[in-house]
Structure formats: structure tokens, C-alpha cells
Amino acid sequence: MRLSIFRSQEQSDADYTLPDQEMTLLDALVYIKSNIDATLTFSAGCRASVCGTCAVRVNGKEVLACAYKVKDDDRVEPLQYHPVLRDLKVDKHPAQQTLKRSTAWLHDYHETSLSHQDEKQSETQTDCILCDACYSACPVYALKPDFLGPFALTRAYRYSIDKRETGVKNIIDTVQTNGIWDCILCGECTAVCPKGIDPKMDIMMLRSSSVQHGYTDPSFATQSFGTPDFGSGFGF
Amino acid sequence: MTDVLIIGSGGAGLTAALKAKELGASVIIAGKTYPTHSQTSMAQGGINASLANVESDSVEAHIADTIKSAQGLCDEAMVRTMCTQAPQTIAWLERLGVPFSRLDNGGVGTQTIAQRQMGGASAKRACYAQDYTGLKILHTLYDTCLKEEIEFLDEHYLLNLIVEEAAVKGATFLDIRTGEVKQIDAKSVIIATGGYGSLYHGYTTNAYGASGDGIAAVLRAGGAVSDMEFIQFHPTALKHSGILISESARGEGGYLVNSQGERFVDELKPRDVVARAIFKEFQKGLEVFLDLRHLGEAKLLELLPQEIALCKLHERIDPACELIPIKPVAHYCMGGIEVDNQLRVSALRGCYAVGECANAKIHGANRLGGNSLLEITTFGAIAAQNAVHYAAQHQVKEADEAQLTQDRHTLETLFNQEHDINFYEHREALGKLLYENVGIIRDNVQLTEAMQAVSIMQSQTIQMGLADKNPTNNTHLIDFLEFKNAMMLAALIIKAALQRDESRGAHFKIGFESANDAMFKHSITLSKETEV
Numbered sequence: 078m079r080l081s082i083f084r085s086q087e088q089s090d091a092d093y094t095l096p097d098q099e100m101t102l103l104d105a106l107v108y109i110k111s112n113i114d115a116t117l118t119f120s121a122g123c124r125a126s127v128c129g130t131c132a133v134r135v136n137g138k139e140v141l142a143c144a145y146k147v148k149d150d151d152r153v154e155p156l157q158y159h160p161v162l163r164d165l166k167v168d169k170h171p172a173q174q175t176l177k178r179s180t181a182w183l184h185d186y187h188e189t190s191l192s193h194q195d196e197k198q199s200e201t202q203t204d205c206i207l208c209d210a211c212y213s214a215c216p217v218y219a220l221k222p223d224f225l226g227p228f229a230l231t232r233a234y235r236y237s238i239d240k241r242e243t244g245v246k247n248i249i250d251t252v253q254t255n256g257i258w259d260c261i262l263c264g265e266c267t268a269v270c271p272k273g274i275d276p277k278m279d280i281m282m283l284r285s286s287s288v289q290h291g292y293t294d295p296s297f298a299t300q301s302f303g304t305p306d307f308g309s310g311f312g313f
Numbered sequence: 314m315t316d317v318l319i320i321g322s323g324g325a326g327l328t329a330a331l332k333a334k335e336l337g338a339s340v341i342i343a344g345k346t347y348p349t350h351s352q353t354s355m356a357q358g359g360i361n362a363s364l365a366n367v368e369s370d371s372v373e374a375h376i377a378d379t380i381k382s383a384q385g386l387c388d389e390a391m392v393r394t395m396c397t398q399a400p401q402t403i404a405w406l407e408r409l410g411v412p413f414s415r416l417d418n419g420g421v422g423t424q425t426i427a428q429r430q431m432g433g434a435s436a437k438r439a440c441y442a443q444d445y446t447g448l449k450i451l452h453t454l455y456d457t458c459l460k461e462e463i464e465f466l467d468e469h470y471l472l473n474l475i476v477e478e479a480a481v482k483g484a485t486f487l488d489i490r491t492g493e494v495k496q497i498d499a500k501s502v503i504i505a506t507g508g509y510g511s512l513y514h515g516y517t518t519n520a521y522g523a524s525g526d527g528i529a530a531v532l533r534a535g536g537a538v539s540d541m542e543f544i545q546f547h548p549t550a551l552k553h554s555g556i557l558i559s560e561s562a563r564g565e566g567g568y569l570v571n572s573q574g575e576r577f578v579d580e581l582k583p584r585d586v587v588a589r590a591i592f593k594e595f596q597k598g599l600e601v602f603l604d605l606r607h608l609g610e611a612k613l614l615e616l617l618p619q620e621i622a623l624c625k626l627h628e629r630i631d632p633a634c635e636l637i638p639i640k641p642v643a644h645y646c647m648g649g650i651e652v653d654n655q656l657r658v659s660a661l662r663g664c665y666a667v668g669e670c671a672n673a674k675i676h677g678a679n680r681l682g683g684n685s686l687l688e689i690t691t692f693g694a695i696a697a698q699n700a701v702h703y704a705a706q707h708q709v710k711e712a713d714e715a716q717l718t719q720d721r722h723t724l725e726t727l728f729n730q731e732h733d734i735n736f737y738e739h740r741e742a743l744g745k746l747l748y749e750n751v752g753i754i755r756d757n758v759q760l761t762e763a764m765q766a767v768s769i770m771q772s773q774t775i776q777m778g779l780a781d782k783n784p785t786n787n788t789h790l791i792d793f794l795e796f797k798n799a800m801m802l803a804a805l806i807i808k809a810a811l812q813r814d815e816s817r818g819a820h821f822k823i824g825f826e827s828a829n830d831a832m833f834k835h836s837i838t839l840s841k842e843t844e845v
Binding site: 110121130168196199236239 | 554626792
């Protein structure tokens with residue numbers, strides 16, 4: 078079996094031959110590093126799809142290396158929109174800054190009664206492992222590096238619907254700029270999430286909540302003033 | 314100079330940081346990865362607290378269960394502290410916004426938190442968030458750290474503690490990205506670097522990075538370790554990948570059956586008992602399976618969604634209609650850095666240790682499921698209190714750069730060293746050796762063989778140089794430094810196991826099949842002087 082992997086020093090792909098057996102991409106990377114080329118650099122942790130360390134792109138689609146079974150001629154690259162530190166290892170700091178900018182935490186706690194139904198409301202959103210797959214798949218970043226992005230907005234949404242939160246408006250206020258209205262609702266984030274999270278839906282829910290808090294879609298507002306903005310389609 | 318330097322950014326480190334900050338101290342957390350990538354994310358089943366939300370329970374019962382499982386090796390006062398504070402710890406996590414699973418009982422606050430059965434517990438005591446309890450606690454702690462503007466130094470690999478006149482004054486780190494060796498000065502240090510389960514490479518549920526770096530650093534600095542021989546083998550890891558299937562699968566009613574379809578053990582006994590029972594089936598030439606089929610697909614997807622996905626991916630098994638092939642593998646280290654009842658590291662003033670890296674004398678010879686998340690969140694706060702107090706009470710003069718200079722020199726030498734031997738082969742061999750010779754059932758002949766093998770391996774270290782000479786982002790170098798720590802700790806595990814001529818909890822030795830209280834009802838403590 079042959080695998081092609083992006084090498085940052087050469088700025089090109091290198092080919093590796095693997096034993097013909099079923100293996101995860103992470104096992105394949107470890108095999109290569111241990112037996113063929115110790116300089117191949119990647120990040121790995123739990124092997125069980127929960128630590129969020131090993132996301133990469135295979136044939137242009139984001140996957141967790143530990144949860145993807147390699148196929149002949151697969152092409153492996155680092156995540157997009159992350160500074161590449163070396164080979165498949167990327168700098169996650171710029172992406173993770175979006176959590177801080179979106180104030181995705183519990184602002185003001187108050188004691189309340191929660192039910193099984195309440196648990197279900199944010200069960201999937203809180204499965205997020207911060208692997209950054211959605212960030213890498215989001216086309217908005219190609220044009221707008223300051224976008225808060227899918228995982229941060231999902232997390233903001235998760236706290237905004239927590240019945241323990243009395244500071245919902247703080248969260249809603251924060252996600253207006255470079256946030257929910259910049260999403261083009263393409264659903265690429267949803268398609269690549271290894272935990273089945275639907276950030277697109279969460280962003281739509283935040284939009285709805287924002288309207289209830291008195292905000293309006295800025296691109297829609299522009300359109301209603303008759304400026305010739307219909308052509309952009311993205312509302313930037 | 315920071316008041317408190319926390320090394321390790323898992324659940325224990327994040328808890329300690331939040332508490333130290335709350336107390337007004339300046340805090341830095343340095344970790345070798347990103348906070349949410351830590352081992353805490355892998356804890357699945359739950360966190361114990363006698364809330365009695367589901368059935369009658371008490372702090373006393375929690376204490377009694379923990380002491381019983383520890384089989385004579387715990388400090389009962391420490392157990393009492395942890396179990397008594399457990400409800401407050403859960404209340405704190407509730408205030409931070411941890412998305413626990415809930416009951417429909419109309420209560421408020423923590424009263425609605427769902428609780429489940431775990432092995433060795435006399436009541437449904439483990440609060441949970443589906444089978445993602447550790448993940449969801451860890452991420453909520455992280456979100457709160459961002460809120461509280463805690464300073465993180467990610468991708469900083471601990472090299473050594475800086476010690477002058479038996480007081481800790483900071484630590485040296487390798488900045489993995491730049492390759493620079495740095496010194497961080499601190500008035501007090503909390504070590505929260507996790508366990509050493511990944512020594513059992515290929516035979517562990519643990520992440521690659523669980524290599525005991527903090528424990529090894531404490532040993533090098535003159536501290537001690539204890540109970541190193543008590544490695545918990547989790548009964549139910551997937552047979553081929555070693556990936557964990559939570560104990561809650563049995564807590565929710567799963568059976569263990571052998572290849573003849575027979576149940577052979579009470580599935581809810583503590584982990585040491587169940588792991589040995591499975592191992593004995595293996596010795597008879599039988600395979601062992603976890604049987605969840607009778608629980609039904611809907612219940613499985615509700616309670617154990619992560620497990621179901623992992624079985625499908627790694628074993629190509631649908632637990633709703635097929636048996637899950639399992640084997641016990643190394644899962645948790647009961648022992649670790651020797652600390653006193655204030656979590657102070659022995660012989661190192663100003664230094665504290667908490668979580669799996671420390672031996673706080675809670676788990677003794679066998680840890681109960683649901684007590685590790687409780688330990689990191691409860692004792693993480695206590696370690697912080699004590700470290701902040703120490704920092705406030707002591708005038709600390711900045712350390713000189715002797716350690717920094719030495720560590721820079723050591724790394725330079727390593728980069729120039731020959732690499733005739735591929736250490737990855739030895740990492741693999743060490744994992745297999747430990748699993749086979751220092752595993753679930755031990756004997757002195759096999760332990761002695763293992764000790765000899767580790768000694769040979771250590772003597773060959775000089776030939777195991779680096780195949781990757783790039784100073785920046787050199788994960789090969791990190792793998793090697795971890796492996797050196799692993800070899801050091803492996804020798805201590807074996808040494809303690811050889812000394813303990815009895816069977817107690819997770820340590821079971823042929824020829825000495827029962828506990829010998831007269832000789833061994835105490836921890837075996839080892840330090841650099843006793844190191845082989």
C-alpha cells in the first residue's frame with residue numbers, strides 16, 4: 078500500500094510504502110516514523126477519537142488520523158488555515174483564540190432545575206474535542222481570517238442555551254462581529270466533524286436568538302437599503 | 314517570577330490553576346501539548362460523589378468502598394478528605410457549567426445529576442456525562458481558564474526541576490516549537506503531569522504521552538516515588554487496539570463471557586479481580602468477550618455512544634448484535650510521586666504533586682472507577698491552596714542558570730550522539746516486556762528477567778541517538794526523552810514488584826498468592842539512591 082504525505086521542508090509530497098494490512102492512518106504514521114523516516118512530524122495522542130490532537134486532511138477532506146483507515150494512494154496533508162509548523166504538525170493557537178474572542182464560557186451561573194431534555198439540548202455540541210477539523214474545512218477563512226468560526230460558535234451556542242446561564246446576552250453580543258452573520262451556511266464544517274456536530278445548525282440557532290435580542294442580519298440590512306450587494310452572495 | 318508554576322495542563326493542572334488564580338496568585342501552566350488534548354479527555358465512566366440522587370448513599374459508604382478497594386495501602390484521612398469534599402467538588406463543576414447527564418426529578422443544582430453504578434461501589438455514585446465525563450469536565454475547565462485569563466505555555470516539554478538547597482525554584486523546559494531550552498522561575502511548583510501507563514506501549518488504554526515525565530523529573534531532583542508496582546489493568550480494552558471500553562458498560566448491565574459462552578466472574582467486582590479472572594480464562598486458551606447485546610441498541614446509543622462508535626471503527630463489531638472481543642491492558646498508575654497529606658513532594662520544599670502522577674494514598678493497591686476524576690478536581694484545588702500559601706510565606710530568590718546550562722549542554726550532546734540503535738524498537742519491546750513479565754499475574758523469575766532486560770536497554774541508551782537532527786518541532790526528540798523517562802520508571806516498577814513478595818490488589822504474584830500484612834502492609838518507597 079502506498080501513502081503520499083506532505084513534507085514541509087521540501088514543500089512537496091513524499092511517498093511511503095506500507096504493509097498490506099488494515100490500519101488506521103495514525104498507525105501508518107507511527108509505522109513510518111518508527112521504521113522508515115524518523116523525521117516525519119505529526120501530532121498524536123489518545124488513539125481513541127477523543128483528545129482532538131491528530132486531525133489532518135486526506136484527499137482534501139479532514140479526518141482524525143486515529144479514526145481513518147488508510148487506502149492505497151491516499152494523500153495526506155496538514156489542516157488548512159493553520160500555520161504549518163512542520164509536515165502535518167500545525168499551530169493551533171490562532172484557531173483556538175476564537176474561543177476566547179467568542180467568550181464561549183459560562184458567564185453568570187444561577188442555580189436551576191435541569192432535566193434529561195436539557196442535557197440532550199447540548200449533548201452533541203459538548204462532544205466537541207477541539208480537533209480543528211471544522212476550522213480547516215471552513216471556506217470563509219480563505220477570505221476572512223478573523224471569522225470566529227464553527228467550533229467557537231458551536232461552543233458559544235452551547236453556553237447560550239445552558240439554563241444555568243444568566244449572561245446569555247453577553248454571548249449573543251460577542252458573536253455579532255466576525256461571527257454568525259459571516260457564515261455562508263455551506264455546511265462543510267458539519268460534513269467533516271468526527272463527532273457528528275452540526276455547527277451550521279448551531280450558527281443558525283444563534284442567528285435566530287440574535288434576532289430575538291434585537292439584532293438583524295447586517296447583509297440583509299444593506300440589501301434593504303438597495304445597495305447593489307446581491308451579486309456577492311456571501312454577504313461579506 | 315510567577316507565584317505558582319503548574320506543569321501539566323490536564324484536569325488536575327487546570328483545576329489547580331483556577332484555584333490559585335481565585336486566591337489571587339499569579340499562575341503559569343506549562344504543558345507538552347494543548348490543554349484539551351490531555352489524558353483527562355479519555356476518562357469516560359464518571360466522577361464519584363455520594364449525592365444519593367438515584368439511591369441511598371453516604372459519604373461514609375464512599376469512604377468505606379474506597380478503603381476496601383485500596384486493600385490496606387491508603388491513607389484513610391486522605392480518603393476521608395476526598396470523599397467528604399466530593400459533593401462540593403461536583404457543586405463547583407456544576408457552577409462552571411459541566412454538562413452532566415440529568416435525571417427527571419425536578420430537583421435543583423446538583424440534585425438532578427444522573428449517577429451510575431461502577432465496579433466496587435455500594436451505590437450508584439458516579440456522576441457522568443454520557444460516556445464522555447472526562448472530556449466534558451476537561452473542556453469546561455478549559456473554557457473557564459480562558460474566562461479567567463490563565464496564562465498557558467503550550468508545547469513546553471518538562472526537562473528538569475530547578476532545585477537549590479532542597480527548595481524548588483522553577484523548572485527547565487524544551488520549547489518544542491523553537492527547540493529552545495527555557496527556564497521558568499517560580500515561588501512554588503505544582504506537578505500535574507499524569508501517569509506512566511504508556512510504558513506498556515501497545516498494551517495500554519493510555520495516550521502516547523503518558524510517560525511519567527514529571528515523576529522522572531522529581532526522581533532526578535531528589536524526590537521519591539511509592540507504590541510504583543500497582544498498575545491497574547482495565548478489564549475491558551478492545552482486543553486488537555487496546556482502546557478502552559468503559560466500566561460503565563458493565564455498570565449498565567454488560568456481561569463478560571468466554572468463548573464457550575459462559576459467564577465466569579461477577580462483572581462488578583473491582584478491576585483487579587475482574588482483570589485476573591479474564592487473564593485466567595486466557596490461560597485456559599479461551600477468549601473473552603463483553604456482551605452488551607441484551608441491553609438493546611437504543612439504550613446503548615443513549616448511554617454508551619462513544620463505545621459503540623469505537624467498537625465499530627476498531628473491531629468492526631456492532632455491540633448491539635455482536636460480542637466485543639476484549640483483553641485487559643494497563644490503564645492507571647496508583648503509585649507515583651511520594652507526597653504527604655498536604656500534597657508536598659518529599660524532600661523538595663515548595664513542590665507539590667497532584668493527580669495520577671502523585672501518590673496521594675487514595676487508591677492504594679487498586680483504584681475504584683470514578684475516583685480519579687474526583688481526585689484531580691478535589692486535590693487539584695488543595696494543591697493550589699497549599700502552593701499559594703507557600704509562595705506567600707516564602708521569600709524566594711531567583712535561581713541561577715546552572716540547571717538551564719546543564720540541560721542545554723545535555724541536549725547538544727544528544728544531538729551529536731551516534732544513532733546506531735532505533736529506540737522505537739526498544740519502546741515497542743519495553744511495552745511487550747512489561748505486559749508479559751510485569752503484568753496482571755507476576756512471578757519473581759519473570760520479574761528478574763525483566764529487570765535484566767531493562768538494565769541492558771538502559772546501558773544501550775548511549776547508542777540510541779537522534780535520527781532527526783532538526784532543532785525545531787522535533788517530535789522524535791520528544792519521543793526519545795519520554796522513552797528515557799520510561800526506562801527509568803520501568804526499572805522502579807520492577808524493583809518494587811520484586812520486593813513485594815505477596816499479592817495485594819493489582820499486584821498478584823505466583824508463589825505469594827495472598828496478602829502478607831505483617832511484612833507488606835505499607836508502601837514501598839524508592840528514590841534515586843535506590844534506583845538501579
